[in-house]
Amino acid sequence: MRIARFSIDGNVAFGAVEGEAIDIIKGIPFADFELSGTRIPLDKVRLLPPVLPNKVVAIGRNYAEHAAELGNEVPAAPWAFFKPSTSVVGPGDPIVYPTFSREVHHEAELAVVIGRLCREVPRERVKDVILGYTCANDVTARDTQKAEKQWARAKGFDSSCPLGPWIETGLDLAAASDLAITATVNGELRQAGRTSQMINSIEDLIVNITEAMTLLPGDVILTGTPAGVGPLHVGDEVAVTIEGIGTLTNKVIKRD
Incomplete structure (x- = not known):
């Protein structure tokens, strides 16, 4: 799975990249999560750093x-x-x-x-x-x-x-x-x-x-x-x- 962090309309979320779309993740990738089924075209979102590391x-x-x-x-x-x-x-x-x-x-x-x-x-x-x-x-x-x-x-x-x-x-x-x-x-x-x-x-x-x-x-x-x-x-x-x-x-x- 390809997990991306992205923003759209001022909101930030994680999602799973599937082809040319991204499926919003319910939760965070560091614990058990589900895919929401809400798919957004990749060209409609801004990809962010995939994580914000402590270090x-x-x-x-x-x-x-x-x-x-x-x-x-x-x-x-x-x-x-x-x-x-x-x-x-x-x-x-x-x-x-x-x-x-x-x-x-x-x-x-x-x-x-x-x-x-x-x-x-x-x-x-x-x-x-x-x-x-x-x-x-x-x-x-x-x-x-x-x-x-x-x-x-x-x-x-x-x-x-x-x-x-x-x-x-x-x-x-x-x-x-x-x-x-x-x-x-x-x-x-x-x-x-x-x-x-x-x-x-x-x-x-x-x-x-x-x-x-x-x-x-x-x-x-x-x-x-x-x-x-x-x-x-x-x-x-x-x-x-x-x-x-x-x-x-x-x-x-x-x-x-």
């Missing part, structure tokens, strides 16, 4: 070729950092170019959406805490990342975490662990990889993260980006496509 836990340098292209070593263990909830935007929302940077990059990533409260998850239970998967773009102010020891500003600025277009719940762990992932800018292919190239698997990441912190329903884990990251400029349209999930498209604009 986004992102993983750096989880693809060897990406680490190499930036001259970095592969870390010995998962390298986690946070992106604030205020960085999250949805499909079609603008990426606002930060005024403090002159070098902003795209980073196409598979995002894992957590479905239940969990801590200290054993490897054999990882599948039970995942609601589904979506597309993400870990937009990064690369010059700021290089200049500052902490990555908070470089990766946490407003609109630096596009998510969407929906959550795909029909992928099991085996399938999610070998998906094609691409990024295009103005139609030009920039990134092309597979999630099977991750150094630390989805299971590795959830086990590692939940050793330290509780994950809440709707929290998001960004699993790293393949090689090919590159610059974004005002006016560019960047699209992240993940096999079996969909395409997340955003345009870069100048801050007013």
